[in-house]
Amino acid sequence: MTIVLEARDVHYSFGRTPALRGADLRLAEGEILAVMGPSGSGKSTLLHCLAGILVPGSGEIHFDGRRIDRLGETGRSALRRDRFGFVFQFGQLVPELSAEENVALPLLLSGVRRSKAAAEARLWLARLGLDGLERRTSGELSGGQAQRVALARGLVARPRVLFADEPTGALDSLTGEQVMDLLVGTAREEGTAVVLVTHEPRVAAYADREVVVRDGKVLALTAEPVS
Numbered sequence: 130m131t132i133v134l135e136a137r138d139v140h141y142s143f144g145r146t147p148a149l150r151g152a153d154l155r156l157a158e159g160e161i162l163a164v165m166g167p168s169g170s171g172k173s174t175l176l177h178c179l180a181g182i183l184v185p186g187s188g189e190i191h192f193d194g195r196r197i198d199r200l201g202e203t204g205r206s207a208l209r210r211d212r213f214g215f216v217f218q219f220g221q222l223v224p225e226l227s228a229e230e231n232v233a234l235p236l237l238l239s240g241v242r243r244s245k246a247a248a249e250a251r252l253w254l255a256r257l258g259l260d261g262l263e264r265r266t267s268g269e270l271s272g273g274q275a276q277r278v279a280l281a282r283g284l285v286a287r288p289r290v291l292f293a294d295e296p297t298g299a300l301d302s303l304t305g306e307q308v309m310d311l312l313v314g315t316a317r318e319e320g321t322a323v324v325l326v327t328h329e330p331r332v333a334a335y336a337d338r339e340v341v342v343r344d345g346k347v348l349a350l351t352a353e354p355v356s
């Protein structure tokens with residue numbers, strides 16, 4: 130089994146408020162991992178540390194066997210752009226851009242030609258059942274459609290790890306299930322590992338394994354990834 134991402138004894142504080150107090154986590158290649166836990170327990174902070182958005186006060190983050198917590202902002206932002214994908218609770222689409230332009234964005238940022246990026250974006254929109262909606266802006270899409278656009282954007286650059294923070298949090302349960310079916314289905318097809326932060330057991334049930342964050346520490350609910 131190959132470990133793609135690992136947190137070792139990670140501590141992080143917001144000023145004097147400790148958010149992580151020795152968090153450990155291992156994510157296997159292609160694994161879908163649910164991170165659960167009560168509000169304020171440190172789930173989002175852990176995701177942000179794993180994704181190189183926040184730098185831990187102490188401890189280590191390893192991606193593909195390389196320490197990433199020691200990289201500078203430029204190195205971490207290159208990593209986020211080239212190797213990681215993101216989906217958040219509120220899709221955070223750029224409101225002025227069309228669905229197609231939103232999905233093409235990560236490719237354009239990586240230097241892909243405009244016509245190729247647009248063609249890839251259209252393929253991903255079709256794959257997520259959004260054909261015909263390419264020209265719409267986020268204000269012209271339903272919540273579920275917008276979240277599928279966000280998912281297409283998160284996966285278009287074929288990341289090694291997709292970080293999903295409450296990806297269905299703003300959706301009704303039926304729409305949430307459709308988004309989760311697509312998220313898990315496409316991640317599996319692509320071999321993309323997923324860190325899925327959720328407080329909903331129904332959403333966590335889509336994962337291969339669950340951990341619980343409590344008081345800034347990670348408790349394993351089911352076994353470590355197995356070979």
Ligand SMILES: Nc1ncnc2c1ncn2[C@@H]1O[C@H](COP(=O)(O)OP(=O)(O)OP(=O)(O)O)[C@@H](O)[C@H]1O
Nearest residue numbers: 143146147148166167168169170171172173174175
């Ligand atoms: N920007 C911030 N400034 C100060 N404190 C923060 C900030 N973000 C989070 N915290 C604090 O850090 C702790 C962990 O927060 P975090 O957002 O990681 O929890 P969470 O488990 O994701 O919560 P939720 O389920 O409510 O999103 C909490 O005590 C929170 O109040």
